[in-house]
Amino acid sequence: MPAFSASAPGKVILFGEHAVVYGQPAIAVPVRAVSAKASITPDIQGPGGRVVIEAAQAGVAAGLSELAEGDPLAAAVRAALKELGVSRPPAFKLRVNSTIPMAGGLGSGAAVSVAILRVVSAFLGHALSEEQVSQLAFEVEKLHHGTPSGIDNTVITYERPVFFEKDRPVEFLEVSAPFTLLIADSGGSTPTRVTVAAVRTAWQAEPERHERIFVQIGELARQARRVMAAGDNEQLGPLMDTNHKLLQQLEVSSPELDALVAAARRAGALGAKLSGGGRGGNMIALVKAEEAEAVAAAVKRTGAVGTIITTVRGS
Numbered sequence: 001m002p003a004f005s006a007s008a009p010g011k012v013i014l015f016g017e018h019a020v021v022y023g024q025p026a027i028a029v030p031v032r033a034v035s036a037k038a039s040i041t042p043d044i045q046g047p048g049g050r051v052v053i054e055a056a057q058a059g060v061a062a063g064l065s066e067l068a069e070g071d072p073l074a075a076a077v078r079a080a081l082k083e084l085g086v087s088r089p090p091a092f093k094l095r096v097n098s099t100i101p102m103a104g105g106l107g108s109g110a111a112v113s114v115a116i117l118r119v120v121s122a123f124l125g126h127a128l129s130e131e132q133v134s135q136l137a138f139e140v141e142k143l144h145h146g147t148p149s150g151i152d153n154t155v156i157t158y159e160r161p162v163f164f165e166k167d168r169p170v171e172f173l174e175v176s177a178p179f180t181l182l183i184a185d186s187g188g189s190t191p192t193r194v195t196v197a198a199v200r201t202a203w204q205a206e207p208e209r210h211e212r213i214f215v216q217i218g219e220l221a222r223q224a225r226r227v228m229a230a231g232d233n234e235q236l237g238p239l240m241d242t243n244h245k246l247l248q249q250l251e252v253s254s255p256e257l258d259a260l261v262a263a264a265r266r267a268g269a270l271g272a273k274l275s276g277g278g279r280g281g282n283m284i285a286l287v288k289a290e291e292a293e294a295v296a297a298a299v300k301r302t303g304a305v306g307t308i309i310t311t312v313r314g315s
């Protein structure tokens with residue numbers, strides 16, 4: 001039995017991906033149906049400083065000292081040790097498991113970092129604060145995709161819907177009435193750093209056109225915040241549809257994502273869009289709770305390789 005364990009949920013971005021990198025607001029919500037879990041078993045007989053990491057999904061089974069500087073699992077462990085000023089921890093084995101699909105825009109990287117930071121600090125007897133966990137997970141995120149906005153580590157650490165603006169204090173969203181989302185995996189995936197870099201190149205070539213799109217996306221996030229506070233959730237649907245069109249203009253959608261979005265709408269979804277970096281990964285659809293299964297079946301017939309139904313609540 002592991003002596004210590006910690007977990008962190010997945011997430012989806014409801015509004016504002018990509019534009020958030022350029023200072024616009026975005027909305028993200030935790031997805032508790034999937035999670036990353038990290039557990040520690042002390043190695044009582046092991047020499048001081050010996051740390052072994054096992055993460056089946058990432059294909060890692062190695063000593064911390066053997067893992068490269070840029071390895072995100074090792075980076076999260078090292079970040080926790082450094083923050084606590086511990087250079088030779090008592091020997092331990094860290095196991096990481098995650099049900100969050102990798103590279104799908106559901107925050108698997110940030111969730112794994114958060115779980116590791118929590119469990120390592122708890123094991124060392126000094127649980128890190130939420131602020132420390134989020135900030136350190138942000139540093140590790142930089143290894144994954146270069147110029148992250150910070151939205152993933154924030155929503156995943158605090159496990160609450162957030163209205164996020166880069167370099168601003170986190171704002172928790174008021175969600176007056178719960179609503180249901182269907183999340184569908186398009187099968188393919190493109191690393192977020194690749195789509196973020198593609199948008200950057202396109203922005204550099206045509207700054208004004210792109211900035212107009214970013215501003216429109218930011219405005220959708222602001223409208224959505226008002227709608228959620230008022231509990232007028234059905235109005236989120238058209239806002240999601242518009243956000244998807246703007247993401248298409250940024251060329252981060254894909255034929256598969258567009259097909260899933262169209263199938264969800266045909267099956268009765270109130271609105272749908274890609275979520276996260278795009279060019280693969282997941283789409284999200286706003287659905288009536290009683291229609292969620294039917295929409296899930298429809299997107300599966302259209303090629304979705306997995307679906308998750310989740311309820312968004314205020315806390």
Ligand code: PMV
Binds near residue numbers: 106
């Ligand atoms: O990690 P993903 O794929 O959910 O995407 C993150 C959202 C982006 O806006 C594309 C990048 C970022 O750092 O905010």
